[in-house]
Amino acid sequence: MKTCTWKCVFLLGIVFFTITAFIYGHYDLDFIHSGGRVILGRPLKATESSLPVLKDDVEMTTAPPVDESLRPCSLRNTAQQDPVLREVFNFSVPVLQWAGNVSPQEWQRLRLNQAPYGWKGVPLDVVNSTLALLSDPRHGRLFERGGRPGCVRCAVVGNGGILRGSRRGPDIDAHQFVFRVNGAVTKGYEEDVGTRTSFYGFTANTLKNSLAAYRGAGFTRVPQGQGVHYVFIPANARDYLLMSAAIRGVPVSSDHDKGDLPSKYFGQKSSVDDFKMLHPDFITYIKERFLKSELLGKKYAHLYMPSTGALMLFTALHTCDQVSAYGFITENYKAFSDHYFDKVKKPLIFYVNHDMQMEGRVWAQLHEQEVMWLYKRPL
Template sequence: MARKAVFYIVLFFSISTIVYISWTNLVLISFPELRLSSEFWDPVFSTVPPTTTDPPGLTPIPVMYGSEFTKLPHWDFDDVYRTDRERHKTTQKCDNSLWTRIQAEPELKDKFIPNIRLYVYNGSISMSEWNRLSHFNNPFGFMNYKHQDVMSALNLVQKPKEPLLPPKPGRDCISCAVVGNGGILWRSKKGAEIDQHDYVFRVNGAVIRGFEEDVGRRTDVYVHTSFSIFASEFNLKQYKYTAAPHDQGIKYVLIPEGMRDMDWLVGLYKRQRITNSSFDLFDGSRPWTYYSGRFNESRFYVLHMDFLRHVKNRFLKSETLDTIDWSIFRPTNGAFTMFLALQLCDKVNAYGFVTDDYSKYSTYYYEREAKTDMVFFTNHDYDMERKLWRRLHDLGIINLYLGEPREPKTTQKPSKEEHRTPPKEEQNPSKEEQNPSKEEEAQNPRRKHRTPRRKQQNPRRKKHRTPRRKNRTPPKEAQKPN
């Protein structure tokens, strides 16, 4: 009896060890091309396609919950990403490509992965992939989610049949305009310049009607989340926004930030109303109607979780990740769009992104220079993105539109007296000047009504000269998708 017990104990530990070693080796075998970053600059990154084959009987690991952690958890495979055999950029002969500069820049060459997997689709997530990605919170993985709930949606997405940006006939280089929605574009007159690019990317609430002179007319790639395309029709109605861009041949790119995006995909591909959504506002919605008849399964792309995590890990690893708010933090949709363009284009010109002097402008260009404060919500690190865009601009990787001097919009030429800067003592009067004695008033009756001219013209102006840097918690529906 004792011998039997010893036999079964030894057998149990032997099987456990074999299973553990097999799973570990599977992870390493699946990502051999990541062992040396220098391999990314070789002509061929991998001699075989990355495997998605599972050992027999592999099942999903138990659901991991973000609530179990007080800050971002770290794993040995944090910086491991799924890759493809070839680079995604379709032009290979562009002599002045931004990728040439990236390769020559020590600060960047080990950060970018030219063949990182960009899209997720039917068959791209094996069980071993699911188990790896289940260690990361959304939109970087599947923490908090059940296998069936997610895969029933992702398995509807077709594998792309053509690159997002096909090469242009007779062109060795591809130029791209990435158009954000920042107030810096108001009265910029950059519309014609934007439309001259080979491809134009837009993101979120891209209001075009009535602003063509500043932001252009064309859209070749529209990047969005289910929430952004859904909410824009309501939030931007006052700015004459009626629908997301729907140019002929347009391609749509979805950022899968949470379970509500999975609900959206099911309704979109099956052409059925959303019911019992994890996001109550979606109930009753018909997702395909938000694309104005332009939704085409062959021109719809869903970004891969590894690509999104790569952007966060290597470029925008905010200090917020070490706080209790770690699970709601992620780069902005604009940041993901920028890096998508950097993966595919030879030249990237960025418009409407946050700059050092953002406080001079309204938050969005369609607010028509209204003096709105830019609020730094906790789920994004706008300041970090601002510094990153400026650094990439200084290194010559992107060309960031920084604004330009503009004359005030007036119907009549102002007199010198109207715009004369008041003397220093008038700008900041002393308490005695603000409250003169009765004797002084009697001697100088006009002094009683003397008010600093700057405050008289615009009493709120001073408030907007200082950037508002205080972080705020984002609205509940935008914090953390279920």
Template sequence: MRKVVPLVVSLLFCTLFYLLIWKRFQGTWTGPQKVYSAVLKSEFLWRLDQGTATILAPFLELSSNKTTKSAVKDILPSPSHVKSHQEMLSGNHNLSVDITVMPVLFKKNFSKYPTWDFEDVYLKNNQEKGLVCSQSLWKSKNKEFQAAGLHNIQLWLHNGLLNISEWNRLSHFNNPFGFMEYTYNDIKPAVDLISKPKFPLLFAVPEGAHDGCIRCAVVGTGGILNGSGKGQEIDSHHYVFRMNGAVIKGYEEDVGNKTSVYVHTAFALHQSYYRLKKYGFSGIPKNEGIKCVIIPEGLRDFEWIQGLLQNSRLTKKNFVGVRPLTFYDKQFEKDRFYVLHPDFLRYVRNRFLLSKSLNLSYWHIYRPTNGAFTLFLALHTCDIVNVYGFITEDYKKYSTYYFERATKTNIVFYVNHDYNLEIQTWKKLHDSGIINLYQRKENLNGT
């Protein structure tokens, strides 16, 4: 009899759960993955009680891309009092919600990129950019760009934006597009240290810009700039974006001397410091008022962020003993340090650089290059964007980097990027008038 009672209770619960799902989908079975998504997104499992609700973390296998029970671990012991994902995206914060953290998802359990019903859902800021510039790229008549672009996409990750509800949503996406395989306690301490930017955009319209247009140059490290003589032209822009191993000293005639924004990952900055010393790289450019933007590509970046903002040495395996602050300017200020939001990174990939690599077994290592993310950051910050030192169709004519003057090296197409897709995308944006891509004139004339 003692064994029968629990069995009956379990059957009743399962029957109730089944009826709720059936009612929700009005008699149509939509498959386990959609049910899983509905559990996260809908209200049919909420228990309303004096303005407080609880949503249970689901425990389901995901259609053909199954997440097995062995992958469900590292669950936090207790829920936190937070707002729901639906409420956050809608801007309605009247309902308090207790949400249980969902089970960890593992990349190895998906044979290709898993897509979700909320794949193309992104946070947006509530302060839209005033488009006073008549020449703004956001006033382009290109229908494809207008359909894909979100000029009010949330650019920055900072404290106040990561609660368990948001964690559950972002845990479905692999890094740097989300937090798959990580735990809440891996990431939350670092995010809580990141100050909310005073303004949603990097720059205001400069006083000297009488037409209201913000003009920006995005400068890559491509060998196409070697001997270009574009330095003065680059420096004439209101703001200049650079990334990774931005070697400047001795190359000013070709790449300019001005830097307004430096974009990097922890790995790129750390490696550039040691690998490019012989070319003169000693850290980020030393320009007054420079803004540093980090792409959080993995757990090591959040460890780096925590060490940087606490001015401490790192103790984890990626950068043991390293003090991140030593790689930055002595005048480093926290309010000039920005972290790109995973939603922005996923939006760039999904809407502009969606590679066929996502259908292959190594889907989880594909992501756009740091230069690509920098270019799209500029597109969402500036009105007029001129691009230098990026890969073009005739890349084989140039060395990998502009600072390689003594010998010519061949560009290596690493499997974690889709260089051919980026070549096509930059040309497409150029031909559409969205950007102006620097290409060697002699090669455009076929000589």
């Protein structure tokens, strides 16, 4: 019997590859459906070792320059001294939108991009009437720096299970400003996550979903009280309508939430100064420069956007001097439950509307480059 030659081995390899591709090829869709939601079938692999650079053809407006000459601790100053960071960070993009952003030219530009990256899908009268309520230039700033000596230190608190048993509550509360998102449960977990909230970030959808999903964990209302500000992420018209109703103290006038009373979310004593809204250009900038996921090339690309936690973390990075991130995904995320308030350990599930693993790689890199401090927990 003749020994099989290299040609024989090659042909056998081709046959094996063809059969394997036929059998397993359908799993390459990356997605499966679960309970009406679409989740990732397998983790995405990292394709880049460095932070991406924004394309030159992305058109955005610019914000007035901020004088940081007296704050050597600020990220703005740090970025100016580092050629890599200077290439990546663009502090001229406005973080928040207000009445001063509305003009015929801006409408013509932003109406071409679907929310949250523009105003497409949001009627002009809704944009105008909502942003007209944010009439003072201070509404375009997250906070006022006047009279604040030294560095402005901010803590951004995610809901990751890594915080359970961490005893980081006092550290979190020691920051000047504390950001929280979605199911921001604090009662019963004060030792681990603190008690203070300065900024609560959300979309109308995540706010309502969090209240429904985490009620059993103690999330019966969003943070309220003196000093709490609400940062809307304008994912669609619902967010503009809810903000408008909240500022005016009236029920939501139309759309999905018609008749809803904002006071049941934000309390009876909220004022216009308590509400902020991210600028579509800022969300575009974050997506294009930092979080341009492979999901954008997949079947469900239209569902993708940076997570609420990611947007609040980048908001802090572009407004505060020093930022600490707690409860965000780390490389050993499998060792922890999905949320710090879970009664029993639950695995983190990846849905196609966010790329949490890519976000985790970005947090690790920003920590390594000393752009921010990321809470990690060794096993």
